[in-house]
Amino acid sequence: MAAKRFLHGADYNPEQWIKYKREVWKQDMERAKQAGVNELSVGIFSWSFLEPEDGVYDFSWLDEVMDMLHENGIRAILATPSGARPPWMAKKYPSVLRMDHERKPNVFGGRHNACYSSPDFRRKVTEINTQLAKRYANHPALYMWHVSNEYNYECHCPRCQEAFRDWLRARYHTIDNLNDSWWNTFWSHRFSDFSQVESPTTPSMLGEWESPNHNLAWRRFCSDHLAAFFELECEPLHKYTPNIPVTANLMHTFPGLDYFDLGRRMDVVSWDNYPRWKGDEEDVAISAATSFKHDLMRGTGGQKPFLMMESCPGAVNWGDHNTLPPPGTVLYQGMQALAHGSDSVQYFQFRAGRGGSEQFHGAVLSPDGSDQTRAFREVSETGRMLEKLDEIAGSKTDNKVALVYDWHVRWALDYAWLGHRFDQKYEETVQAHHTALTAAGYGVDVIDQLSDLTPYKAVVAPMLFLLRDGFAQRLTNFAKAGGVVMLTYLSGYVDEEDLRYMDTPPLEALTGVRVDECDAFTHGHENSFLWRDVQWPIKEVAQLSTPITAQVLADYQQQFYKGMPTLTRNAVEKGYCYTLQARTHIDCLTAVYQDLLQSHGIEPLVGGLPAGVIATARYGADGQRYLFLLNSQREPVSAALPAGLTNLLTGETTQGDTVLNAFSVTVFRG
Ligand code: GLA
Ligand code: ZN
Numbered sequence: 001m002a003a004k005r006f007l008h009g010a011d012y013n014p015e016q017w018i019k020y021k022r023e024v025w026k027q028d029m030e031r032a033k034q035a036g037v038n039e040l041s042v043g044i045f046s047w048s049f050l051e052p053e054d055g056v057y058d059f060s061w062l063d064e065v066m067d068m069l070h071e072n073g074i075r076a077i078l079a080t081p082s083g084a085r086p087p088w089m090a091k092k093y094p095s096v097l098r099m100d101h102e103r104k105p106n107v108f109g110g111r112h113n114a115c116y117s118s119p120d121f122r123r124k125v126t127e128i129n130t131q132l133a134k135r136y137a138n139h140p141a142l143y144m145w146h147v148s149n150e151y152n153y154e155c156h157c158p159r160c161q162e163a164f165r166d167w168l169r170a171r172y173h174t175i176d177n178l179n180d181s182w183w184n185t186f187w188s189h190r191f192s193d194f195s196q197v198e199s200p201t202t203p204s205m206l207g208e209w210e211s212p213n214h215n216l217a218w219r220r221f222c223s224d225h226l227a228a229f230f231e232l233e234c235e236p237l238h239k240y241t242p243n244i245p246v247t248a249n250l251m252h253t254f255p256g257l258d259y260f261d262l263g264r265r266m267d268v269v270s271w272d273n274y275p276r277w278k279g280d281e282e283d284v285a286i287s288a289a290t291s292f293k294h295d296l297m298r299g300t301g302g303q304k305p306f307l308m309m310e311s312c313p314g315a316v317n318w319g320d321h322n323t324l325p326p327p328g329t330v331l332y333q334g335m336q337a338l339a340h341g342s343d344s345v346q347y348f349q350f351r352a353g354r355g356g357s358e359q360f361h362g363a364v365l366s367p368d369g370s371d372q373t374r375a376f377r378e379v380s381e382t383g384r385m386l387e388k389l390d391e392i393a394g395s396k397t398d399n400k401v402a403l404v405y406d407w408h409v410r411w412a413l414d415y416a417w418l419g420h421r422f423d424q425k426y427e428e429t430v431q432a433h434h435t436a437l438t439a440a441g442y443g444v445d446v447i448d449q450l451s452d453l454t455p456y457k458a459v460v461a462p463m464l465f466l467l468r469d470g471f472a473q474r475l476t477n478f479a480k481a482g483g484v485v486m487l488t489y490l491s492g493y494v495d496e497e498d499l500r501y502m503d504t505p506p507l508e509a510l511t512g513v514r515v516d517e518c519d520a521f522t523h524g525h526e527n528s529f530l531w532r533d534v535q536w537p538i539k540e541v542a543q544l545s546t547p548i549t550a551q552v553l554a555d556y557q558q559q560f561y562k563g564m565p566t567l568t569r570n571a572v573e574k575g576y577c578y579t580l581q582a583r584t585h586i587d588c589l590t591a592v593y594q595d596l597l598q599s600h601g602i603e604p605l606v607g608g609l610p611a612g613v614i615a616t617a618r619y620g621a622d623g624q625r626y627l628f629l630l631n632s633q634r635e636p637v638s639a640a641l642p643a644g645l646t647n648l649l650t651g652e653t654t655q656g657d658t659v660l661n662a663f664s665v666t667v668f669r670g
Contacts, residue, residue, distance in 0.1 A: 005393035006386045007075070007344035009039030010364055011310060014065050015049045016353050025065075027369045028351060029072045034371060035364065036383020040069060040350060041309070043132070044079040044149050045111070048086035051128060059135055066141045075143035077247075078136060080129045080233055083149030084111035085121075093120035099157035101201045112152055116229040117159035129233055133240035145237050146309070147248040150272065152256050153226040156199045160225070165194045167221045181497040182213035212415040213498045219411040223258040230265060249309040250300065252293040253427050255414070258407040260448040263300030270309035271297040272348070273337065274316055279326035280634060283663065284612045287336065287632030291614060292434040292446070294340030296405055299446035303397055308337040310348040313375040314362025328663055330378035331385060335665035338389065339616045339628035341397050345382055388649060389667060392626050395618035399443040400602060404461035405430045406448040412466035412498050419490070419520040419541060426463050429488075429583065433462045436589030438614040441604025442597070457602045458484040464491040464507075466498060472506035479510060479575035484600050486593075487511060488580045489518060489543035511579045512550030512570030518543045519561075527582070529554045529566040532595070536588040538566070543581040550579070567592070576600070610637045613660060627668045631660040645670040 245267035492507030
């Protein structure tokens with residue numbers, strides 16, 4: 001089979017079937033061809049098979065698998081096996097086991113639970129990665145490295161505590177500086193030496209858990225420590241296979257790691273997508289959330305094409321209620337990934353195992369290998385579609401609107417003692433702005449505070465609670481140069497160290513508004529404001545502020561803050577900064593974005609889209625535009641599209657009103 005540029009594949013665990021390899025592996029290859037599968041990810045959980053005893057390696061089965069993939073025209077994404085360890089390792093080197101926040105060591109079991117400070121674990125990982133890289137460096141099937149699996153990290157063992165202290169020494173240099181940064185005169189917490197610092201404990205009276213500054217430092221350390229471990233894993237890969245790209249599969253908004261930082265260290269970002277489709281009107285919101293996650297994941301890779309490394313061709317089995325996805329889901333899910341810049345549609349997993357906790361998780365093949373299942377038919381249909389759309393592979397997005405989602409903001413809000421303590425809804429809020437922007441017809445890039453702002457005409461940064469060094473200035477410069485900035489309540493409250501400001505907060509000149517107080521609603525509280533003659537409800541958060549240089553576009557209608565601004569606009573040299581002072585309905589956000597962005601000449605990809613429909617665009621190297629229209633509704637809708645777009649599959653050209661099928665993604669050239 002000729003190699004396609006779009007990857008269509010799955011996690012593949014042939015070692016689980018080694019005793020039946022003659023029939024099963026052979027059938028796997030036949031089914032792969034039938035389904036248009038041109039990639040399989042191998043070796044993800046193979047450590048005990050690759051190294052059955054300490055220092056005793058057996059690559060014979062993997063050699064056979066790699067050869068077999070190559071013979072069948074299938075590219076291998078080869079994993080490093082650190083996602084799960086063999087049992088002998090825990091017995092022989094107990095330091096590989098993590099310790100929880102109560103300082104209790106784990107016992108062997110599960111996965112994704114190694115201590116990354118353990119010298120034994122680090123050595124064993126380097127050894128096996130070196131073996132793999134050397135052995136397969138010139139293997140024609142080797143296409144990409146898949147480092148570990150769904151990395152996460154938090155370990156409170158003595159070695160990790162020491163690593164935390166070293167990280168603190170490197171960041172703060174003196175203990176005095178750390179004390180000042182954490183405001184440690186409070187409750188008599190001043191340290192006199194770095195050795196006194198302990199990792200925080202999850203809410204419990206066991207130790208420190210209340211200090212936001214201390215907690216933020218710990219989150220940052222965990223993220224940096226994992227990133228350094230990722231680099232350690234990559235060393236032999238870069239050394240022996242300098243031309244093979246490296247990825248690690250991410251989990252969208254997983255709170256534990258700064259994925260922008262991790263993404264910047266990879267050649268290609270990949271992620272695992274598990275929306276829980278319902279088959280009813282709820283799918284509109286599920287699709288919107290998935291679109292946000294795709295855009296976020298693309299952002300962590302610097303807006304390059306990414307891979308959807310995993311998705312389920314049936315029902316997952318880890319929920320409390322594992323609803324079957326209705327027919328057509330595999331195709332919609334795959335096409336949605338393409339629409340947001342993915343160069344692959346991949347599944348978990350190719351063939352379900354007979355036992356283990358994932359025995360009933362959806363898979364391309366059931367253990368019997370039948371090609372008569374719905375999953376197999378839908379995967380095959382997707383394979384055929386990918387072949388038809390192959391010219392799109394490698395094309396890039398070029399969006400003019402950026403939306404800021406920053407893990408440091410998220411962490412600071414997670415530990416912030418104000419407003420809706422423990423649930424500030426940062427992720428939900430950024431996602432709501434994403435949904436509104438896409439509903440208004442815009443393609444959106446998700447970025448963090450370190451990203452380049454120059455490609456954009458508008459930057460939206462909801463709940464920008466913590467300002468990382470230099471960002472307020474860069475945002476101000478962006479507005480001064482003619483950009484449009486949109487901010488909200490709870491922005492610019494603390495600096496990089498999570499400390500409040502002693503003098504004028506850095507966003508005040510940009511917003512032209514002085515923040516006075518911020519209210520957290522409970523039941524019974526309500527307020528509203530007028531926009532386009534509609535009375536919009538305010539929910540949960542309302543900030544009270546006084547305009548300085550800003551113009552008031554809308555104000556509160558009720559309570560003691562009646563008349564104070566809800567939406568302001570501040571002219572900043574050639575550009576503008578808008579500030580929304582309260583949380584409101586997504587439909588209101590959509591209306592606000594439609595009005596404001598267009599008033600500044602920032603045009604949507606497609607205007608006037610019906611509810612539940614969004615547009616995205618990718619551009620080929622030759623400048624060719626591919627326009628995707630996603631209808632997440634369970635009904636066909638008619639959309640007024642620009643004339644002259646060519647449907648890539650039917651060859652028909654649009655002439656205005658165009659029917660978009662129920663729960664479908666349509667691709668146009670033009
Ligand atoms: C994750 C893992 C896979 C598998 C799936 C099941 O994404 O990476 O190994 O466990 O979940 O949904
Ligand atoms: Zn540890």
